[in-house]
Amino acid sequence: MTPTVSASGLGLRYGGTRALDDVSLRLTPGVTGLIGPNGAGKTTLLRVLATAVPADTGAFTVLGHDPATSAGRQDVRRRLGYLPQTPGFHPDFTSFEFVDYVAILKELTDRGARHREVRRVLEEVDLGDVRGKRIKKLSGGMRQRVALAAALVGDPGFLVLDEPTVGLDPEQRMRFRELIAQAGEGRTVLLSTHQTEDVAMLCHRVLVMAGGRIRFDGTPAELTERAAGRVWSSAERDPGAKAGWRTGTGTFRNVGTPPAGADLLEPTLEDGYLLTLDDAGAEVAA
Ligand SMILES: Nc1ncnc2c1ncn2[C@@H]1O[C@H](COP(=O)(O)OP(=O)(O)OP(=O)(O)O)[C@@H](O)[C@H]1O
Known part of the structure; x- marks a missing residue:
């Protein structure tokens, strides 16, 4: 199977800290879990793959596009959805306004088509009924679903989720797991988490990171x-x-x-x- 993401030799230093050290990987459709202790380099790897920060060394492609050039970067960004560790919500925005704002940034210029897409993704995460409610009035679990809806705008082929279940209660986490599994049907999802249960229950593959390096790459059963x-x-x-x-x-x-x-x-x-x-x-x- 042609991988959605193919990376080799990725390296990144922050001063004296080697946040990524010779990371190579191939990601295929389904949910791949990324686990590791605090400071392992998980967020750094996700940020590099989401083209939010360039690596110092190495190269990667997403759906055949190479982000090394500015045209390639744009192609990659059009095909990816990114839920960062701290989504930058404006608390006075409604869910609809926030996702619509993200859709504008994702270059959905036709207003009618864009609004249909915003309604579609909010329905997909079961927030259709509260789309007019201000984000500050929503529970933590609902806010994470708004962030997921924003990442799903434009039906990206590669979805990057940075610890989306952190701070959620067990019921919210379970609900969120269902949505991640649904998002992983026919799509490549890279999910960073501290919850080994998330990995055991959701992932077809797991990467363990420590000290900026991949220490294990295989199935949950093999781990x-x-x-x-x-x-x-x-x-x-x-x-x-x-x-x-x-x-x-x-x-x-x-x-x-x-x-x-x-x-x-x-x-x-x-x-x-x-x-x-x-x-x-x-x-x-x-
Ligand atoms: N902007 C930055 N400036 C300096 N050092 C950084 C920066 N971002 C990350 N680091 C360092 O790089 C290393 C990897 O950090 P990273 O956030 O990628 O780890 P992580 O596995 O995501 O951790 P966590 O699970 O706590 O989110 C850590 O030592 C961290 O302190």
Whole structure:
């Protein structure tokens, strides 16, 4: 399958900080999760791919367009939707006015067609009924849906979502997950998140980032598999474990290298993620 996004050797430094270090990836339709600790470089990678900031080194294409030239950048921007970490809402705008404003920036110049598109995307995120309400009167979950609607204007082939479920309660998060899954049907979505459940429930593929580098690139099942044989239960916290905690049943759940004969447990994606970070830490320290 021809990838929607193809990147090789992306690098970016902020002074002495290497925010991106030789990042190469290929993204295909469906939802790809991007997880990593604070400061891993996730937002920087999304901003580069969304053409909000240029990389110092490397190159990438989106749907065959190369943003290295200003014409190519414009082609990429016409085909992408970006939900940044902090969407710049004007609180006095209504949802309709905000999405319409974004649609103008996206060069939808015909007023009638633009308004139809704004209504369509607001319906798509289930906000058709409140489109005349001021954004400051909406709940956090609804605001995130307004931001998603704005990103969906023009039916982009590549959708970049930067931690869209942060700060949402479980019900709102679930609702938002449904919308992301819907948006990922036939479209390439790159979703940055701190929620391993988002990845387990939504993504066909997951990238783990740490220290500006991709440390894992595979399916959620493969990430979970990394922890097979490395999670075990014990009556007391195992001193050899990387992490261990008393569970609700009173026994300890340990993650790391088990002693011989340990009572092994089924791993989760989060276990695979923690061990991947731990292995990456060891590599950096070596
Ligand atoms: N504008 C900037 N100026 C200087 N340093 C920056 C800037 N933006 C990011 N950084 C640094 O680059 C590194 C990567 O940051 P980035 O925001 O991409 O990480 P992240 O994985 O998105 O983190 P988080 O999960 O906290 O959002 C960090 O060390 C950060 O402090």
